[in-house]
Amino acid sequence: xxxxxxxxxxxxxxxxxxxxxxxxxxxxxxxxxxxxxxxxxxxxxxxxxxxxxxxxxxxxxxxxxxxxxxxxxxxxxxxxxxxxxxxxxxxxxxxxxxxxxxxxxxxxxxxxxxxxxxxxxxxxxxxxxxxxxxxxxxxxxxxxxxxxxxxxxxxxxxxxxxxxxxxxxxxxxxxxx
Ligand code: IMP
Ligand code: MG
Numbered sequence: 001x002x003x004x005x006x007x008x009x010x011x012x013x014x015x016x017x018x019x020x021x022x023x024x025x026x027x028x029x030x031x032x033x034x035x036x037x038x039x040x041x042x043x044x045x046x047x048x049x050x051x052x053x054x055x056x057x058x059x060x061x062x063x064x065x066x067x068x069x070x071x072x073x074x075x076x077x078x079x080x081x082x083x084x085x086x087x088x089x090x091x092x093x094x095x096x097x098x099x100x101x102x103x104x105x106x107x108x109x110x111x112x113x114x115x116x117x118x119x120x121x122x123x124x125x126x127x128x129x130x131x132x133x134x135x136x137x138x139x140x141x142x143x144x145x146x147x148x149x150x151x152x153x154x155x156x157x158x159x160x161x162x163x164x165x166x167x168x169x170x171x172x173x174x175x176x177x
Contacts (some may be wrong), residue, residue, distance in 0.1 A: 004157070004174055006166045011157055012177030015149065020131070020159060020173070023148050024052065027129060028059035030146065031099065036062045040097045041123075043089065045114060046070040047168065048103030051160035052131040052148070056101065067091045073110050083113040089121075098123045099146075103160045104132040108140025115142055131159065132173075 003012045031040070042060075044053040046068050057066060070087035098118055105111050111128060118126055129146035136153050138144075154175040157167030167174070 001170070001172065003177065004167065004170060006157065006163045009163065010177050011163075011167070011174035013172055014154070014156060014175040015151075015159075015173040017159070017171040020148070020171075021055065024055045024131070025059055027146050027148065028056055031056075031060055031129070032062060035064070035097060035099075038097055039063045039065060040099055041065040041067060041091065041093055042099050042101055043093075043118065044068045044101045045103070045110075046087065048160045048162065049101045049131070051168070051171070052103055053101045056129065065091065065096075069114065071110055071114060081107075081109060083110050085113075085117065089118070093118065093121050093123045095122070095124050098126045100126065100128045102128065102130040104134070104156075105130045105140075105144055106134050106137045108138045108142070111144070112140050112142060132156065132161075 042057055042064055067089055069089050071083050072086050073083045102111060127145040130144050131148035133144055133147045133150045134153055135150050156173050156175050157163050158170035158173040160168050162168045
């Protein structure tokens with residue numbers, strides 16, 4: 001598929017799933033090297049990270065826990081700047097190694113809030129894995145430890161990412177065209 005139309009907008013193919021898949025496997029291997037001797041806790045940020053998390057975690061071949069949280073900040077194609085917890089973490093993470101799994105880090109406002117909220121629960125450490133990263137938009141100070149791909153400041157959909165609820169199902173990534 002070369003393009004998709006969501007509501008009033010046309011999106012064109014930007015990153016193919018074969019590129020994504022290859023990169024995700026590499027990150028799984030890096031995580032295995034880092035965490036195979038303990039039981040890491042993957043904290044998946046819904047909804048956007050569901051596809052990345054699925055690929056990443058099924059390629060992770062050692063013991064781990066998987067939990068889900070949900071925050072909201074985006075409306076349409078713009079961040080509102082206001083980040084709210086919609087579904088919180090129910091698991092006990094004190095003293096554990098946490099890996100937050102995100103779809104994309106844009107301005108960094110969302111990941112900063114998630115990081116601070118989880119840090120209050122006194123984990124051993126928190127690392128961040130994000131499939132996509134927009135370095136030119138990033139305003140944060142925390143390190144994004146595992147980055148799938150750095151991309152320009154385009155608005156993208158597919159591989160879990162949406163435009164007003166649509167487009168998450170596509171395994172390739174499309175950009176506003
Ligand atoms: P941030 O707080 O500006 O870093 O925005 C992060 C959140 O906004 C991500 O978790 C996504 O849900 C959403 N987001 C940011 N950029 C895009 C995009 O290009 N397409 C779809 N969603 C995006
Ligand atoms: Mg997200």
